[in-house]
Amino acid sequence: MKIIAIISDLTIPLIFLGIIVYGMLKKVPIFDEFVKGAKTGLETVVNILPTFIGLMVSIGMLRASGALDLFGELVTPIARLIRFPEQLVPIVLMRSISSSAATGLVLDIFKTFGPDSLIGRMTSVIMGCTETIFYTMSIYFISVKIRKTRYTLSGALLANLAGIIVSVILTYAIFD
């Protein structure tokens, strides 16, 4: 388990080092390129901001209304059985449908329990290894006018499920 902690600490410094050294060897004007890229990063955030406000408002309202707690109580017996925190059930259900809506729910977890709580860490890992399915599939298949997608959906759902199971096991093993 210690090696996993080392990977966590070293990945970002190594990516920095690799890119900067490679860039210098290739005589890329690294700082100029960095500045150009940073500008596009700013634009990305500004572009998603309206979506973000909209979703955080709706999820904030949902949390305050008590609806999430009601839903949690409903699924508690099943969730307990497999040691899955019931607060994370709405997130994994939403994850395949809309990435931004799932993110809103995750932020709600961070706000309520803190990102360093067990369920905060678990949801972070889950979000890092799962993807939006329906949106991606529709864009890619519609672009070539294919309607029969065969086993793509089941495969994608299965991969996401595997990611979630591994995340839960790893979170308990490392952080609990």
Next chain:
Amino acid sequence: MLNYIWGILIIISIIVGAFTGNISNVTKAAIESSKDAITLALTMLGILAMWSGLMRVAETAGIIQALTKKLNPILNFLFPEIPKNHESRKYIATNIVANMLGLGWAATPPGLKAMESLQKINPDKSQASVSMCTFLIINISSVQIISINMIAYRLQYGSVNPTEIIGPSLIATLLSTVVGVIYAKIMARTVPRNMGGHGK
């Protein structure tokens, strides 16, 4: 899709809020949450700008192209049915590499190109070919080396060590891709065309 989800979330909140006596909290949450979104965006601005800057250096230096070439043996295993030197290979490789680096915006254009060129060698234009199914499953279960967004969110909400999730996430994303690939390989052999999927 999001239009319905958003509407339903708000309607549920107001109805449940009215029944549970939390309606004033619902109002307060609407105002508080919009404020939170802006605070969060400020953290995101810094981190995403930094990351995009770094990735731009990587792109200009040709790291993406270099990695794409290294992917050839893996592509041979994943897509044995695609002819050697077919143009789709290049697009698929670029898409996979961009996804690994978390460059969603750089992944989609080659991804769509890949679908287009796979469609050219698809014997039945109305349904997905084996390569398309494999490609999409890999794309969706993509190995993401770093989910920079999650790190930014964790930082914003006061995490002591926001990057501690990189290790476990990496293992989980690798295993989910492995499961996806194994499934795609098995299904490619066992599921006859015209079976499964939705549509007509």
